[in-house]
């Protein structure tokens with residue numbers, strides 16, 4: 138009976154998310170490339186809800202859930218948690234947010250994450266923001282992040298870099314082949330990086346928000362100017 142109820146709940150969540158028809162931007166880049174930092178800026182100016190897959194997994198550990206130990210062990214090893222777990226957390230957070238515009242940070246991290254998310258939610262990202270940064274700079278940032286994260290030590294950082302190259306870059310390449318990647322030089326100071334981020338969101342945001350063809354948006358802007 139429990140299994141039947143769970144399956145019904147899952148289907149309900151999938152349907153609700155598809156009905157919401159959300160705008161989703163995936164935010165990808167190596168560990169320490171500045172994804173979280175820039176998402177905080179985007180939220181302030183463009184009305185998105187920021188959902189960090191890593192933060193949701195860390196909250197799940199803290200909540201004492203039955204998956205907590207497994208998630209904690211995988212994070213310490215720099216490994217990627219099975220998609221089913223992460224997608225369930227993302228779905229729940231999206232449905233509870235009351236918003237329909239999401240920055241999904243640190244997801245999809247591998248091909249399994251990507252294909253499972255699209256299959257389960259039927260949601261495709263509007264585009265993918267890719268923070269491109271050298272390992273040297275990312276390592277420097279992570280070692281001075283000072284947030285008490287168990288994975289911000291040199292041994293785990295090296296493992297996370299390896300997983301990024303082997304599993305996450307192919308996802309970015311997949312979206313690049315579909316013309317969906319917006320690449321940002323993330324090795325610069327925070328404010329400079331945000332200038333580039335803003336340039337990507339400002340015109341697109343109007344288009345997405347209005348849900349109208351771009352010609353119509355421009356007509357209205359011209360009317361305002363008259």
Ligand SMILES: Nc1ncnc2c1ncn2[C@@H]1O[C@H](COP(=O)(O)OP(=O)(O)OP(=O)(O)O)[C@@H](O)[C@H]1O
Nearest residue numbers: 167168169170171172173174278282325326327330
């Ligand atoms: N452009 C930047 N220049 C210098 N330091 C930065 C820059 N962007 C972020 N930082 C700092 O680097 C550290 C990592 O940034 P942040 O947490 O945003 O990265 P992230 O990509 O979200 O990392 P992770 O994937 O590990 O969660 C933080 O201490 C942050 O303050």
Ligand SMILES: Nc1ccn([C@H]2C[C@H](O)[C@@H](COP(=O)(O)O)O2)c(=O)n1
Nearest residue numbers: 190191212215216217218243244246
């Ligand atoms: N899709 C994801 C995102 C994150 N994780 C795990 C593994 C990561 O090393 C860790 C920290 O993520 P971050 O906060 O750096 O984005 O969380 C995962 O398994 N799957």
